[in-house]
Amino acid sequence: MNAYISSDINMVKELDPKRHELALLQADWLEKGGTIEVLAGPSFKPAPVRYEPPPTKKTPRHEKIAATDTPYMDKITRRDMEREERVAQRANDKANHLERIRKLSETMTYAQAIEQTGLTKRQLQRLAVEGGFCFKGAEHGSNPRKARLTxxxxxxxxxxxxxxxxxxxxxxxxxxxxxxxxxxxxxxxxxFAIDYPKSTRGPQPAFFPKTPKQ
CATH class of the missing domain: 1.10.10 (Arc Repressor Mutant, subunit A)
Known part of the structure; x- marks a missing residue:
């Protein structure tokens, strides 16, 4: 607990007798061979210096990639180029397929084209509409069930x-x-006068007339 020190001169003078008495007691004690040990007061130890790293400057994401990650940009460019090549290849294959079906339509009917390509009639019709061409019409008597027999x-x-x-x-x-x-x-x-029997109906179910209730 800290001692209270007054700045009033009168109160300071009132303590003079006690200080004088204390001084006499110390002198008497020293004459008798006693010693007075002066204890060291509290020492101030400063806190250790805290290490603060230097501030770093933040770089935007796009600038960082452009400045330090050139292979990554090359990878993106290569992937875009491969995607464009695949799209172009699909378009080329589709055009070749359409041209092949167009040539078949010049000499074939739908039934013949189905047998040749394995596509359905709906797929062939969609390709014909897309390419603006038509298949040959089926000839009369092409159905074997309706053909004239020899x-x-x-x-x-x-x-x-x-x-x-x-x-x-x-x-x-x-x-x-x-x-x-x-x-x-x-x-x-x-x-050829063939008497081919017709199918006969099965036996009729037995019929039991209802009898009036008694």
Whole structure:
């Protein structure tokens, strides 16, 4: 606890007798061979110097990349160039594919182009609209089920119909095996006088009349 020191002169003079008495006691003590040890007061030790690193100047991101990361910029440029090359290659492949289909359309119908390319009719139609061309129209009688049969084919079909009759095939099954229409099938039966049985209906369900309740 710090001692209070007054600046009033009168209060200072009032303490003179006590100081004089204390001085006499110290002199008497020293005469008797005593010693007075003067203790060292508190010493001030300054705090250690704190190391402060020098401030650094912040560099914007784009300036840092441009100044110190040249390979990174080369990588971005190379990637953009490769992307443009892929886009150009796809466009070139598409143009070549369209030109190939255009040449096929000059001599082929949709059915022939489907067999040749493996594409669907919808895909071929979309390419035709995109390229501004048309496929050849299908010729009359191109459907084998509607084509006119020759005499040899009619005779062969008649023999097959007789064998189908013997094994018990129905009329629909026989038409499916021959690949002919219903009209052509009936003409063959009439021309070669083949009595091909028709399918018969199964047994009718038993009918029990209701009896009135008693």
């Amino acid at each position: 005499e040899a084919q009619c005779a062969a079909y008649a023999e097959r119909l007789k064998s189908f009759k013997e094994v018990g095939l129905t009329r629909n099954q026989a038409m499916g095996q021959l690949g002919v229409t219903f009209k052509t099938f009936n003409k063959l039966l009439e021309r």
